[in-house]
Amino acid sequence: MDIGKILESLVNNTRTVKRVSYVVLALTVVIDFFISRHHHVFFWEDIPGFSAVYGFISCVLIVVVSKALGHYWLERSEDYYND
């Protein structure tokens, strides 16, 4: 089994990889409607698919907030400390 070849075929079939990924994403949410829940600490534990939404929002939030901080405040040219 050649790891290089497997990777190569994955990269060459992005469309298939994408389709499979979407199915997996959907499945994780669908399954969430059918599992029994034991823990009851936070109310959102009872909402199926909550963590999918929370994960997506987290990702976007981190990118937007960090990029804004960088753009308006923190980013400098690479020679900044050498001047």
Next chain:
Amino acid sequence: MIDWVHPSVFLILGALFLPLFKGKAQRIYIILLPLLALLTVMLMSPGVHGVVNFLGFELIFGRADKLSLAFAYVFSSAALIGAIYALHVKDVSQHVAAFVYAGSSLGATFAGDFLTLFVFWELMAFASVWLIWSRRVKASIEAGYRYLLVLLAGIIILYVTTGSIRFDALQVRDAAFYLILIGFMLNAAVPPLHAWLTDAYPEATVTGAVFLSAFTTKTAVYALIRAYPGTEVLIWLGTIMALYGVVFAVLANDIRRLLGYHIISQVGYMVAAVGMGTALAINGAVAHAFTHILYKGLLFMGAGAVIQMTGRSKLSELGGIYRYMPVTFVLYMIGGFSISAFPLFSGFVSKSMEVSAAADLHLTWIWLLLTLASAGTFLHTGLKLPYFTFLGEDCGARPTEPPRNMLVAMGIAAFLCVFIGVYPDWLYNMLPHEVDYHPYTATHVVWALQILLFTGLGFFMLVKHLGGSPMISLDLDWFYRKGAGIFMQFVYRVVVPIEDWFIQVYRSVFRGNLALGIKGLWLDKNVIDGAVNAIAAVVVRCAGALRQVQTGQLQHYALVMVGSLLILSLYSLF
């Protein structure tokens, strides 16, 4: 019959004989030392060993209980993996420094009193800066000095606050309580005391950074678990830390700087768990430190392999090399999945204990923010870094796989990451408290997969905006890199008078008491002066121009500065 051997003996004393060996014998010796240390830890029986009476102080070198043994186990494993990874390196001084560094970390782990702890703590700082200087480029030398300066400042705080007392949970909340806490927090890289890490680690040698990623911050986590369990302020500090690392990782372009910010983020979880202080939280902190050392080492090894084989370290200059380094890519990804806490990987069974501990305490915001930070971990370490390094646009580099020893070291770390993920009881049996935690419930697995996979969805939707740009981002190291002038003023107006004051205090307070007197002199000579000299040396480098305006005590200190510069330069073998 010797019934107890300190594992550091092999690493610290053993390393000194390393230059006597050549060629194949040397390579065998390099593997043998950490292997012996690991075996010593595995065979060690719990109890208090190595109690030495020194000038009226009881120094404890070998407190072996479940907590110290768990850390010692992973520290010596990391030393072995790091040694295999560095086996091809011809520069003997780097091997010696790495072993002394790992050995002093083990020494700190088994220390039963604060004095012993701090001596090893200081040795760690000196040995580790060697790994930064050994790269022998200007940026490394300068970053190394800044690193040493900051760590020594923390050590001064530690030394001035304590004598030789038992290294256990501190009960009385006096000034010493908070000062030692600050000293520990500095080594754990808790913001705002964190910038030394991301400033210095990217400048270390390829193999040195692997060692650095394992020991300093996690020894500090161990010290916090030992002395500060249940200190509430750490809950919020740790959570802020977890987020801080994630935010800055978005802006990082250097791959090891990005990974450095994720050390800060990950250690944040551990610090928060120490603050929670429940049995589950402490178990979580130990388990997370254990797994973190292995997968973070693996990630640094992967990044190091890329840097060594391509000569490039920036996301904006990398891409498309999966064709040439497929094995490195796959092994890196195992580290990436582990740190992101995917089911069946080690982060899933360790980090989740800390998050569950927050839920048990009904810490709603902490729980939400730690979960948000874990989305960020996958975003950078599992997606952004590998995507723009190994996939993405072809950068034109045509590297090969790294030397076999580097791949073997990565393979061992990757195996352990998966092994712990699949068989968590192996790890749970080592934890300080009885474990009643089951990571593989349907709700937990589905929950984790949703968070991670939908983070992935977000990444690929935003991927156009996430590539590295040839920029650097400011962090709090600005204050001592750009603020050198202000710092000079601080040294001469505050530090020097304080040192004079300490000399007075030692002379008057400890007069007539021989034992304490000797200790006072020793402290003053070796620690305060040593640290001030190091600070002075850095100041000379940072702000040479400002030197002329200083008057008065300068002559006295100039001699010391030059002397310490010489010694420090000798260390870096220039």
